[in-house]
Amino acid sequence: MQVSGDKALLLEQVRKYHRETAREEEFVPGVTPLLPAGAVLDEEDRAALVETALDLRITSGVKTRKFESALARALGLRKAHMTNSGSSANLLALTALTSPHLEDRRLRPGDEVITVAAGFPTTVNPIVQNGLVPVFVDIEVGTYNTTVERIADAIGPRTRAIMIAHALGNPFPATEIAALAEEHDLFLIEDNCDALDSRYQGRLTGTFGDLSTISFYPAHHLTTGEGGAVLTGNLALARIVESLRDWGRDCWCEPGEDDKCLKRFKHQMGSLPYGYDHKYIFSQVGYNLKATDLQGALGLSQLPKLADFGRARRRNWQRLRQGLEGIPGLLLPEPTEGSDPSWFGFVITVRPEAPFTRGELTGFLESRRIGTRRLFAGNLLRHPAYTGIPHRVSGGLTNSDVVTEHTFWIGVHPLLTAEMVDYMIDSVREFCTARG
Structure with a gap:
């Protein structure tokens, strides 16, 4: 019983350590990095690992x-x-x-x-x-x-x-x-x-x-x-x-x-x-x-936290979708009809006719400490690893090439606050307005 008691005491100390060391830092626009993705780990997660x-x-x-x-x-x-x-x-x-x-x-x-x-x-x-x-x-x-x-x-x-x-x-x-x-x-x-x-x-x-x-x-x-x-x-x-x-x-x-x-x-x-x-x-x-x-x-x-994480992802995605609506030169994402996505990220495609490129926009966002990612590999067949593999293409891959040239995404994960999301919206709008 003493061992069990010692373990319980130690795990409570682990939780206390987490509370003391994992406090949220103040968000400083342009200084605090807004990563495209991030894990949400709390004191129970730390205690579970230690136990x-x-x-x-x-x-x-x-x-x-x-x-x-x-x-x-x-x-x-x-x-x-x-x-x-x-x-x-x-x-x-x-x-x-x-x-x-x-x-x-x-x-x-x-x-x-x-x-x-x-x-x-x-x-x-x-x-x-x-x-x-x-x-x-x-x-x-x-x-x-x-x-x-x-x-x-x-x-x-x-x-x-x-x-x-x-x-x-x-x-x-x-x-x-x-x-x-x-x-x-x-x-x-x-x-x-x-x-x-x-x-x-x-x-x-x-x-x-x-x-x-x-x-x-x-x-x-x-x-x-x-x-x-x-x-x-x-x-x-x-x-x-x-x-x-x-x-x-x-x-x-x-x-x-x-x-x-x-x-x-x-x-x-x-x-x-x-x-x-x-x-x-x-x-x-x-x-x-x-x-x-x-x-x-x-x-x-x-x-047990999955539902809460999903609500945060949906909330952040919707805030971005509403805040970026109507910006010229951008094609915003749409949920599949009949779906309720728990979003992984917020996808943006820079229209080919826009007065700026994806690289210019993502470069501006990165300079503001807003992390961006490509839509993964884009068209895989354009990568060296897949040169010469046996394969078949059905129809064209026009949109896959559009993604390769013009598409990126930014984060919606639960660590992002409303203030952070608004900063992301303001940054995109500032860039596109200046270039429009």
Whole structure:
């Protein structure tokens, strides 16, 4: 009992330390940096990390499994598997569709996966890394998502799956794309890394596809430092994902668990002898992409705050949208019809006919300590990494090129106050008025 009491006292000191050292600093326009993204970490988050460290929970264990269960419940899905990053989550989700356990439905080298050209590399990289062929489609400027019609036009005889992201928290038309996938017997993977807590037609994004992914990098809606997750309502796919994440082993017992299935030494697989230890039978070529209990503990502390974080993101986005309305030369973002985005950022496209360039505007904002980011890679096919990869383009990529040349975004994360957002609005207006 003394140990427990000592721990409680120590954790209270940790909370006190946080309160004393994490006080908000006064916002000084032009001096205080307004970053495009930022994690919101409070005293409970700090205490959760310290408590887990005190217990020496240094690998994936109880905390991680509790977070996985809580996350699955939050999205109304059957299984969530935590990973060491959102990028790893995307790799696992796509690789799961190549598993021999899917038999005739498995994706094979040369099969096609429809994706968008304007996005982040880790949505596309797993397609290439698995020997599959990405089929690139264009997006709409304004929502920055693709359309059902573009995807339908891209379907060919070797198309087997669709893997696309909800752009900066703005949902793509998920109901319609999921129906299209079902009609053509295609898998659908939702990259939900930028859109946790967003909704389309009243339903949470990340619940429409066969698989969905989340990132917990500090820029995202929740953070575990590094980290990510793969979610699904399909138990067969969940089992494949778990095996691939955990070295490709066939056993489902957690590390440290022995004979949970009561037949650990009663398996016979491949040409192994009967009774070979099931903990060391490997039925897939997998990875080690597990997270740690430190990350799981932070996830458990962060998850109850998701709704508050989402409200702050929506509020900041709406304030920017109203404040920047009507500025000549700028194309402002629009939510997808029927959606309620939990925004990742506020996207601005400088119209080609504007009397200033994106570089001039972002340079001015950066000089005011207002952080800017490009819309990730823009047109991926214009990057050196993708020169010469096997691929197909369906239709043109005109808007993807517009994004590459003219688009950027600024932050809406919960650390930004109304005063900060107003300073961002005033800065954009000052620049555009002077140049107009």
